């Protein structure tokens with residue numbers, strides 16, 4: 001016979017959604033994060049054991065927490081209370097996370113010595129990653145190796161959380177597995193192993209190497225803005241790296257010139273933004289709890305168009321100057337120093353401050369796709385194709401729409417999806433990344449991501465079922 005444990009508490013002191021196993025999961029991941037902070041503070045933590053424990057604790061802890069959180073509930077998306085939690089309603093917790101993330105990016109880009117990176121021998125956080133870096137490439141870790149490892153860990157562990165949350169939805173499941181594999185394999189393991197193979201070739205290595213970004217084939221120009229920079233081109237062409245060097249050069253050029261426009265024509269920019277890209281991968285997994293924070297203001301839409309296309313023009317001009325300087329063997333174009341006037345400002349303003357510090361650090365304030373929406377030149381490039389020459393569209397069954405607004409709320413690109421649904425109009429927007437969340441959260445099955453004939457994909461429908469007050473202009 002069960003016994004009742006009476007409590008005289010008027011309110012329930014236990015958080016409604018958090019049981020003991022979830023707390024254990026949280027504690028385990030907390031231990032992993034704590035180890036990273038202790039190492040940062042130079043406490044004498046055994047490196048190999050410490051790093052392995054930190055990574056596994058975070059991975060297993062987040063998995064246990066997410067499993068309990070979502071699997072004890074029926075299938076379906078639950079964003080319950082999202083506007084009432086400090087982390088996700090721009091509350092105190094959100095600001096704290098934002099400040100920590102932003103601060104970490106500032107240290108990473110401009111003051112790596114504060115996280116322990118030292119050319120004479122690493123300390124602190126960076127030193128903790130030395131054994132893993134030695135394993136891959138026989139060199140001590142750099143701040144970028146630390147960043148790449150943590151970035152991959154975030155996508156994989158929070159990707160597992162995402163998979164539990166959206167487990168009923170095949171599209172969400174497939175594309176999340178895709179971004180997890182793309183990050184872990186193409187952006188992390190393969191480039192690190194290839195870098196290791198070249199580092200080992202010390203007799204012919206003249207200082208350049210096919211580094212992290214060169215061999216990440218999914219990091220495509222113009223997102224990979226320094227693809228044409230001298231040091232990269234020198235490395236691609238260096239004799240010691242053949243035939244791999246030239247192969248990566250050809251792959252890199254083919255990716256933006258052929259693969260990108262062709263795939264975007266057939267399926268829209270979602271093939272990259274929501275299935276492959278590392279920035280998109282982090283936004284979709286780690287950024288999932290913040291997607292509703294994207295601004296839906298008209299002014300944001302206007303700013304978006306100016307900014308994203310402005311960055312795109314900037315990267316084209318910077319690259320043209322770089323290529324000119326490389327082939328004509330001059331450091332100047334029209335009397336302007338190429339490094340000081342083009343490469344350096346772009347690297348600082350866009351490559352570091354915008355894509356890193358603001359793009360990720362501001363998730364809890366501005367939503368998860370700030371960079372993808374306002375800055376990414378790759379998104380700008382594919383957006384033009386998607387808008388004017390693509391088979392992709394989101395179709396809307398307007399008669400079924402109950403105007404609940406879920407779709408617009410959770411669109412991370414700030415698109416007013418509901419306005420299209422109410423009119424029964426196809427959504428053809430340059431900024432749509434095809435994440436499919438609008439469709440997933442719609443309680444009426446109104447929205448469908450489709451590829452079809454280009455003809456008439458932007459026309460208004462002739463008949464509006466369930467909305468006869470709407471008149472279509474002839």
Ligand code: SF4
Pocket residue numbers: 394410411412413414415417427431432433434435436437438439
């Ligand atoms: S319109 Fe839908 S598919 Fe496109 S970005 Fe917004 S939520 Fe994602």
Ligand code: SF4
Pocket residue numbers: 400401402403404405406407408417418421422438441442443444445446447
């Ligand atoms: S979520 Fe569905 S029902 Fe709600 S406004 Fe959007 S299209 Fe209409």
